[in-house]
Amino acid sequence: MDFLRPASWEEALAAKAEHPTAVPIAGGTDVMVEINFDHRRPEYLLDLNRIELLREWEVGEENVRLGASVPYTQIMENLRAELPGLALASHTVASPQIRNRGGVGGNLGTASPAGDAHPALLAAGAEVEVESVRGSRFIPIDEFYTGVKRNALQPDELIKTVHVKKADGPQQYSKVGTRNAMVIAVCAFGLALHPETRTVRTGIGSAAPTPIRAKEAESFLNAALEEGGFWDNGKIITPSIAKQFADLCSGAANPIDDVRGTAKYRRHAVGIMARRQLGWTWEQYRGTGRPLEGAA
Amino acid sequence: MTMRVNFTVNGRPQEADDVWEGESLLYVLRERLGLPGSKNACEQGECGSCTVRLDGVPVCSCLVAAGQAEGREVVTVEGLADYAKQRAEHGGCASGACGTSIDSAKKWEAKPQDSQTGEGVELSPIQQAFIDAGAVQCGFCTPGLLVAADEMLERNPSPTDADIREALSGNLCRCTGYEKILDAVRLAAARQERQGEAV
Numbered sequence: 001m002d003f004l005r006p007a008s009w010e011e012a013l014a015a016k017a018e019h020p021t022a023v024p025i026a027g028g029t030d031v032m033v034e035i036n037f038d039h040r041r042p043e044y045l046l047d048l049n050r051i052e053l054l055r056e057w058e059v060g061e062e063n064v065r066l067g068a069s070v071p072y073t074q075i076m077e078n079l080r081a082e083l084p085g086l087a088l089a090s091h092t093v094a095s096p097q098i099r100n101r102g103g104v105g106g107n108l109g110t111a112s113p114a115g116d117a118h119p120a121l122l123a124a125g126a127e128v129e130v131e132s133v134r135g136s137r138f139i140p141i142d143e144f145y146t147g148v149k150r151n152a153l154q155p156d157e158l159i160k161t162v163h164v165k166k167a168d169g170p171q172q173y174s175k176v177g178t179r180n181a182m183v184i185a186v187c188a189f190g191l192a193l194h195p196e197t198r199t200v201r202t203g204i205g206s207a208a209p210t211p212i213r214a215k216e217a218e219s220f221l222n223a224a225l226e227e228g229g230f231w232d233n234g235k236i237i238t239p240s241i242a243k244q245f246a247d248l249c250s251g252a253a254n255p256i257d258d259v260r261g262t263a264k265y266r267r268h269a270v271g272i273m274a275r276r277q278l279g280w281t282w283e284q285y286r287g288t289g290r291p292l293e294g295a296a
Numbered sequence: 297m298t299m300r301v302n303f304t305v306n307g308r309p310q311e312a313d314d315v316w317e318g319e320s321l322l323y324v325l326r327e328r329l330g331l332p333g334s335k336n337a338c339e340q341g342e343c344g345s346c347t348v349r350l351d352g353v354p355v356c357s358c359l360v361a362a363g364q365a366e367g368r369e370v371v372t373v374e375g376l377a378d379y380a381k382q383r384a385e386h387g388g389c390a391s392g393a394c395g396t397s398i399d400s401a402k403k404w405e406a407k408p409q410d411s412q413t414g415e416g417v418e419l420s421p422i423q424q425a426f427i428d429a430g431a432v433q434c435g436f437c438t439p440g441l442l443v444a445a446d447e448m449l450e451r452n453p454s455p456t457d458a459d460i461r462e463a464l465s466g467n468l469c470r471c472t473g474y475e476k477i478l479d480a481v482r483l484a485a486a487r488q489e490r491q492g493e494a495v
């Protein structure tokens with residue numbers, strides 16, 4: 001094994017181009033487990049810890065540009081207002097020690113269906129900026145997950161920045177597990193209201209081969225909210241709309257039975273989380289978020 | 297192939313040789329530098345018994361690649377007493393002027409001060425509180441808990457119970473049932489507060 005320690009982003013890209021089999025290591029919270037247990041013996045480890053730009057974030061007009069290695073702890077502490085869904089999801093990851101090291105770049109690199117960043121990114125809307133010596137490209141988050149623990153990265157590419165849409169309305173995230181800390185999601189759900197575009201987006205984790213959006217459920221709810229004038233009148237969403245939305249979210253899931261839970265339970269739980277989160281976020285929208293509220 | 301890693305451990309520069317590239321910081325600390333305070337229980341980030349500070353931040357040393365520690369500062373449980381002392385007296389350590397040498401770290405033992413003779417190694421407030429509260433049974437989880445709890449008290453001198461639970465949620469204990477550990481952290485926080493008022 002060889003340990004490559006690029007001091008700059010350019011050096012890292014050059015190293016990855018020269019050694020496409022090199023395994024990048026950021027927080028190491030996935031990579032080191034595999035090495036400690038001899039599940040992986042890479043020829044090269046490519047340490048990203050010295051690359052400052054990967055640890056930086058910037059809040060822009062529409063997006064937050066989140067460096068791939070920004071640890072979850074920083075997201076929770078500094079980006080709660082801009083990225084509430086991702087901040088909530090970050091807080092559910094493992095433990096303080098893990099959150100101090102692990103970040104979204106590593107979560108995307110591993111692309112586990114259970115990764116907690118994914119549903120939040122899908123719901124908020126995001127693009128993954130990846131780069132190689134050949135140039136850079138933006139991958140829409142919906143196209144990033146290509147299979148079980150597979151992503152759209154080419155062998156010579158590295159994740160540089162995740163461009164996440166700044167919240168324009170309430171967001172929620174929850175996951176089902178056996179206890180509060182240190183739990184891999186049995187299944188997870190994220191929801192974001194986007195009052196500016198009058199749309200709703202979802203993200204489902206651990207309930208299909210990849211993280212997914214419940215697109216049919218989104219379209220149904222978007223139409224129902226529009227039709228009932230809900231975005232303007234701020235009325236309580238009717239139970240029948242909420243139920244149909246929850247059922248469609250359940251239906252979008254394509255889970256398996258495994259040690260953490262059965263497919264049936266997962267589908268059920270996704271529906272419950274969807275209905276609850278719709279209630280919570282809509283209450284918040286009615287309370288604070290409605291643009292016309294109180295206008296003379 | 298192997299490599300050399302230069303980093304600071306408990307305030308003193310150290311050099312580890314013949315380090316395998318896939319080796320963890322935990323392995324280097326225990327097996328190459330002879331500091332067995334950080335414990336190896338799971339090697340997968342689940343138990344927190346290997347917790348150290350890396351540039352001030354609590355991390356599982358079993359999940360840090362040794363090469364990632366190059367040029368950085370590590371504090372282990374063996375250096376905690378001195379680290380806490382420097383923090384209390386000077387608000388930190390002027391580099392080189394303090395710290396715990398590798399030899400004294402290797403010999404470090406948790407000997408609380410004898411109230412009669414005044415002998416023994418000085419303990420950090422959190423270490424003393426663990427002893428006073430009876431928060432140690434087999435002791436395997438203790439080093440990691442001490443490092444995590446000390447860092448929380450540094451950040452948050454008056455933690456709520458929820459804050460304490462959250463800060464220690466990455467540290468497993470199979471013996472105590474955690475109640476005495478919570479007592480110990482509350483005790484250390486209360487003592488710290490009293491001392492703060494006295495100054």
Ligand SMILES: Cc1cc2nc3c(=O)[nH]c(=O)nc-3n(C[C@H](O)[C@H](O)[C@H](O)COP(=O)(O)OP(=O)(O)OC[C@H]3O[C@@H](n4cnc5c(N)ncnc54)[C@H](O)[C@@H]3O)c2cc1C
Pocket residue numbers: 023024025026027028029030031032033048068069092093094095098101102103104105106107108109110114115116117157158159160182183184185340341342
């Ligand atoms: C005890 C424990 C509990 C955990 N609990 C959770 C949990 O609750 N929820 C959850 O989502 N995850 C959990 N994880 C998994 C892990 O912490 C996360 O996936 C984390 O986001 C990984 O980030 P990292 O920086 O540590 O990744 P690393 O381990 O450094 O890397 C992970 C993968 O991403 C690749 N990679 C990293 N950075 C880049 C980059 N810039 N470009 C290209 N590829 C890159 C690596 O090559 C590797 O394949 C847990 C892990 C442990 C050990």
Ligand code: FES
Pocket residue numbers: 335336337338339340341342343344345346347356357358359
């Ligand atoms: S040995 Fe590192 S967390 Fe258990």
Ligand code: FES
Pocket residue numbers: 431432433434435436437438468469470471472
């Ligand atoms: S005292 Fe034995 S594991 Fe905690």
